[in-house]
Amino acid sequence: MAVALAALPALSIRAAQGQSAAPPYVLKDFYEKREVRIPMRDGVKLFTVLYIPRDTSKKYPFLVTRDAYGVRPYGPDNYRPWAGAYVDFSKGGFIFVYQDVRGRWKSEGEFIHHDPIVEKPTRPNPSTDMRDTVDWLLANVPNHNGLVSQRGVSWPGWEAAMGMIDAHPAIRLSSPQAPPQDQFLGDDYHSGGAFQLAYAFHWMSGNAHKRVAPTEVADPPFNYGTPDGYRFFLELGAAANAKKYFGDEVPTYDDFMKHGTYDEYWRARNVPQHLSGVKHPVLIVGGWHDAEDFAGVFHMFRGLEKLSPGNNTRMVVGPWDHGGWARNPGDVFWGMQYGTKTGEDFRQQVELPFFRQHLKDGPPTNLPKALMFETGGNRWRRCAEWPPAGSTPQRIYLGDNGSLGFKAPGIAAAPAFDEYVSDPRKPVPYTSEIIATEGRRWTVEDQRFVATRPDVLVYETAPLTEDITFAGQAAVELFASTSGTDSDWVVKLIDVFPSDAKDPTPNPLNLKMAGYQMLLVGDVLRGKFRNSFEKPEPMKPGEPTRIAFDLPDRYHTFLKGHRIMVQVQSSWFPMFDRNPQSFVDIYHAKPGDYRSATQRIYREAGHASSLSLPVMKGGGCPVGAEDGRHP
Helix, strand or coil, X not given: CCXXXXXXXXXXXXXXXXXXXXXXXXXXXXXXXXXXXXXXXXXXXXXXXXXXXXXXCCCEEEEEEEECCCCCCCCCCCCCCCCCCCHHHHHHCCEEEEEECCCCCCCCCCCCCCCCCCCCCCCCCHHHHHHHHHHHHHHHCCCEEEEEEEEEECHHHHHHHHHHCCCCCCEEEEEEECCCCCCCCCCCCEECCEECHHHHHHHHHHHCCCCCCCCCCCCCCCCCCCCCHHHHHHHHCCHHHHHHHHCCCCHHHHHHHCCCCXXXXXXXXXXXXXXXXXXXXXXXXXXXXXXXXHHHHHHHHHHHHHHCCCCCEEEEEECCCCCHHHCXXXXXXXXXXXCCCHHHHHHHHHHHHHHHHHHCCCCCCCCCCEEEEEECCCEEEEECCCCCCCEEEEEEEECHHHEEECCXXXXXXXXXXXXXXECCCCCCECXXXXXXXCCXXXXXXECHHHHCCCCCEEEECCCCCCCEEEEEEEEEEEEEEECCCCCEEEEEEEEECXXXXXCCCXXXXXXXXXXXXXXXXEEEEEHHHCCCCCCCCCCCCCCCEEEEEEEEEEEEEECCCCEEEEXXXXXXXXXXXXXXXXXXXXXXXXXXXXXXXXXXXXXXXXXXXXXXXXXXXXXXXXXXXXXXXXX
């Protein structure tokens, strides 16, 4: 949720669209800008910007984006370079509506971080605010065709999701993109019960301050005093110690520190539980390299499939970072090359046609239920469902001497395990970058920078003799013990390139691809939540314990000659806060609570640690046009 498109550095139209430089597109030539304040049912007025086509010979649908990041530039004569996220949306002919959400920027009211939906609400919320906004637009804006759509990336994607709940009947299309859906189970602030410290600190320090009145001035960015986030957060200590920087000015962070389990505070903010009765088409969009809101895409899709079965819900996931599908060509990400301009293809061949189909009587798009870019093989796959049918669970076992294989271990004469000492005073870094904020490179980063650490266990297969494609979630099953009473268990699934792999051309990042250990997916489970996220339990020192969780979704092919690697560790810092390895309130842990622990991963019959991959025979779903080069 860290970056809204409106907050991104301005890009040239040429860079964003892959178009020739001339002639430049000037939004003001085609649209009139109006600034209005739309009253809500409780009298609060929300600041709203309208871009209305100057050509009044036609009627146009609305495209609404509700945003917590500001609908800049402010001022009736100050125009965006384009509307609707990119130039071709502007040319497509919509009435574009941008609104500062309640309590942010120039809108009145109180800002509540991810204000939860309640049944039969006694107070306004994002769902009712969207309904009230649509009512006003239909009654007060001329030359519309009565059809409304909503689109947004990150926080605006969450707003679009909330607008789908008890949706206004005029809404005919919603496109929540990178939408956070559950802030304790995988989006933004937690995963597996572990707190995403670096991200939470950065977002809260810049976006969640108290305010006394509406404003168009952004909060100044937090000054870390150093580019070294690893050292900064190590010296910070427990997460609640951020109060020494925030004081009483960031109330949401204080709220988080009071809710260290999946209690009613977090359960109320679980969006998919409310997605029943959605009747209009939904286009969900996400990126394999999204460092902020990757999980929300799949939470929302699964929620709609369960609670609104038969709805025209479509999901597209490509090789993009957070919102990258709207601004980048999509042929490369941090040196990883994909052989086709996936971002441009999505914009021109998928998103705009889908909007035209449902709002402007355009031709049918024939979009599959799930359009997924297969990394490794670098092609689009058209899946009739997600996860796709026809997969065969293939279990790979952690073996002796760092081996990883498809044969289960036999009975050992003595307990078979690998062990390491996890010291929270020297946690395993999640990236080699010297960076204070979370960053994005880590999603494909070469894991050789930690593979030689004594507190990281490494297992890998021999070079593969054939391609192996998996689609869906890899299931982790560790049998582990700790000498402490709590511990984090981090598992990373990695694609190891051959020793003769060629460096990319061009290679501005100076990547060395021979033996490159490319991170595919990774996740963490906080040991005390192994049985329940609501009721944590201490681990019993020295007792082998089953640790089971799913890794994030992926569609990937390990190519012939590559190796599959698994890394296991007990910290991933400062992306996640440190587990003291003692059973305490981790948010408020004291220095003396942080203790070294001896960790064991077992690999024997009865305690066979493994991953299960959903392997697709023949690559799985049908490819797109031209052998998958285009959707």
